[in-house]
Amino acid sequence: MILQPSEKSKPGLFRAARQNRIFQDVVDQIQEAILRGDFQPGDMLPPERELKESFQTSRGTLREALRVLEQKGLIEIRLGVSGGAVVKAGMTEPLSESLGLLLRYRKISLAHLTEFREDVEGLVTARAAERAGSADIEKLEKLLSRASEMVAAGIGRWREFLDADKQFHQSLSRIAGNPIYIFIHDMIHDNIQPYYDVFLPPDEKMLRQNYQDLCEILESVKHRQVSAAGEQARMHVHRFNEYMRARHRPDA
Amino acid sequence: MILQPSEKSKPGLFRAARQNRIFQDVVDQIQEAILRGDFQPGDMLPPERELKESFQTSRGTLREALRVLEQKGLIEIRLGVSGGAVVKAGMTEPLSESLGLLLRYRKISLAHLTEFREDVEGLVTARAAERAGSADIEKLEKLLSRASEMVAAGIGRWREFLDADKQFHQSLSRIAGNPIYIFIHDMIHDNIQPYYDVFLPPDEKMLRQNYQDLCEILESVKHRQVSAAGEQARMHVHRFNEYMRARHRPDA
DNA sequence: ACAAGGAAATGGTCTAACCATTATAAATAT
DNA sequence: ATATTTATAATGGTTAGACCATTTCCTTGT
Numbered sequence A, B: 001m002i003l004q005p006s007e008k009s010k011p012g013l014f015r016a017a018r019q020n021r022i023f024q025d026v027v028d029q030i031q032e033a034i035l036r037g038d039f040q041p042g043d044m045l046p047p048e049r050e051l052k053e054s055f056q057t058s059r060g061t062l063r064e065a066l067r068v069l070e071q072k073g074l075i076e077i078r079l080g081v082s083g084g085a086v087v088k089a090g091m092t093e094p095l096s097e098s099l100g101l102l103l104r105y106r107k108i109s110l111a112h113l114t115e116f117r118e119d120v121e122g123l124v125t126a127r128a129a130e131r132a133g134s135a136d137i138e139k140l141e142k143l144l145s146r147a148s149e150m151v152a153a154g155i156g157r158w159r160e161f162l163d164a165d166k167q168f169h170q171s172l173s174r175i176a177g178n179p180i181y182i183f184i185h186d187m188i189h190d191n192i193q194p195y196y197d198v199f200l201p202p203d204e205k206m207l208r209q210n211y212q213d214l215c216e217i218l219e220s221v222k223h224r225q226v227s228a229a230g231e232q233a234r235m236h237v238h239r240f241n242e243y244m245r246a247r248h249r250p251d252a
Numbered sequence C: 001a002c003a004a005g006g007a008a009a010t011g012g013t014c015t016a017a018c019c020a021t022t023a024t025a026a027a028t029a030t
Numbered sequence D: 001a002t003a004t005t006t007a008t009a010a011t012g013g014t015t016a017g018a019c020c021a022t023t024t025c026c027t028t029g030t
Helices: A024-036 A049-056 A061-071 A095-103 A108-133 A132-152 A155-176 A178-199 A204-222 A227-243 B022-036 B049-056 B059-071 B093-106 B110-131 B134-152 B156-176 B178-201 B202-221 B228-246
Strands: A075-078 A086-089 B075-077 B084-087
Touching: A024 A061, A049 A061, A049 A132, A061 A075, A061 A086, A061 B059, A061 B093, A075 B049, A075 B202, A086 A178, A095 A108, A095 A178, A108 A178, A108 A204, A108 B059, A108 B134, A108 B178, A132 A204, A155 A178, A155 A204, A178 A227, A178 B110, A204 A227, B022 B049, B022 B059, B049 B059, B059 B075, B059 B084, B093 B110, B093 B178, B110 B156, B110 B202, B134 B156, B134 B202, B156 B202, B178 B228, B202 B228
Parallel strands: none
Antiparallel strands: A075 A086, B075 B084
C-alpha cells in the first residue's frame, strides 16, 4: 500500500474550492498525468492547438494553465517547429526562486541564510560520517586531492579550488543519503553564490585554511567520528562566512 | 550599503535570455515594483484593463503574467467588483507546494521527510535553548500547561493536544531567531500533516509520552542545556515518527 | 557533399467581444 | 426608520479567430 494523503495532497490541507477557474482544472489534470507517470521527463506534451481541443477550452485558457505548470517547474516550453512543452526532471528551481524572493522581500537576511547554511552543513556532514562507505571515502579523497593541486597551484586558480570545495560538500550531501539535503544544499547555494561572486576573490591564506578544514573533515568522516565531523563542518562554513562578512560593512 | 547580488539575483546565476516573451517582462516589472515596496502587502494592483494599457499589451498576455505572479505567491486574485490582484505577505505556499511535488514525484519519500524533520527539530530546539529569554520561557510554559490540561482531559481531546504540541514547536522556531526555520518548519508540517490525518488517532499512552517529552525539553531549554535540548527534541520527533510508522505497513 | 533558401509547425501576441461573480447602491417591504 | 430584496456595474474568466516570430528540416542549387 502506498501512503496517500487525503485527496489531492495539496499542502495547505485543502486548496480553495474555486473549480470555477477552468485553467486550474487543466493544470491539475496535466500535473496528475505527469506525476502519475503518463509523461516521463523528456516527453513532450501535445501542441497547444491539440490540447485546447482535448480539454474543450480556448487556447488562451490553456496557455494560462501552461504558464502555471512552467512556473511550477514541471514543464519547459521551447519555441519553433518540434518545440512545445517538454516535461522536466528537476523541479528544483521553484525552491531556489522562492528562497530568493524571501531574501529580496526582506523576510530573511543574508545573515540568516549563512547561519542556516552552517547548521545544515553540520548536519549533513554528521549524517555523512554515519553512513559513508569505502567507495564514498575514495570519492571524497579524489576530490580532496584535486583541491590540493589547486591550492598548490596558487591563488590564480581559486575559482577551480572553490569548485572542488563545492563538489566536496555536494558529495557529502549525497552520502548523507537523504535527497532533501541535496535540494536544500542547492537551494542555499543558488542564493548565496551571487553574493560571493561579488565579494571574492579570496587570499592564499584563506585557501590553505579552507583546504586544511576539508582534510580534517574527511579524517573525521573516515573514522566515523560523527559529532566531530559535524562540528568541524559547521566551523568550516562559519569561518568562511566570517571571512566574507569582513569584506564589506556589516549588514543588518 | 545593502548587499545586492549581481543584477536580478536569479538563482541559476542568470535566467535564459529570452526577453522575447512579453509576459515575462511584465512579470519582472511587477515583481520588482512589489519587492521595491511600491506595493505593500494588502495593496491592490490596478485592474487588468488598466494594466494592459500601462504595459501597452493585450489582456491575454497580461493575464499570463498575472498567472505567473500568482503562482510565485506574490499576488492573490479575487473575483467580483472591487476584486483584482492583491499583494500577498506570505509567499510560503510555493515552498510547501514544491516540496509536495517532490514527494509525489518520488524524488523524496515520506521516510526522508520524517528523518529531515527530526534533524531540523533538533537543530531548532538547540538554537532555541541558546537564545530563549525569560519571556520566551513563560510563553512555552503557558503552552505546556494548556497541553497538560488536554492530556488530563483524556483521549477525546487528542486533536487539541496535538495542536498545542504543534504550537510549542512553532514557538521554538520563533525563539531560535532565524525565520528560515519557521519557513522550513511550516513547509514540513504542511506536507506531513495530510499523512498524519489519515493514520491518527493516537492512544493515551502516546499522549502522555509526548507530554513528558515536552516537559523535559522545556526543562533543558530553561537551563540552557543546548545539546541536551536538541537531542531530546530529536528523539521526541523520532518516537512520534516510529509510532506513526507502526500504524501501517512499512513503506518504501 | 555542402550550402543557401524556403516551407511548415509551433509558440507568442493581439483584438474584441461575451460570461460569471460579487460589492455596492438603489428600491422595496416591513 | 430599518431590514430585505433587487438591480447595477466593476472586475476577473473565457472564447474565437486571426496574425506574428522562431526554429526545424527539407528542398534546391552549386
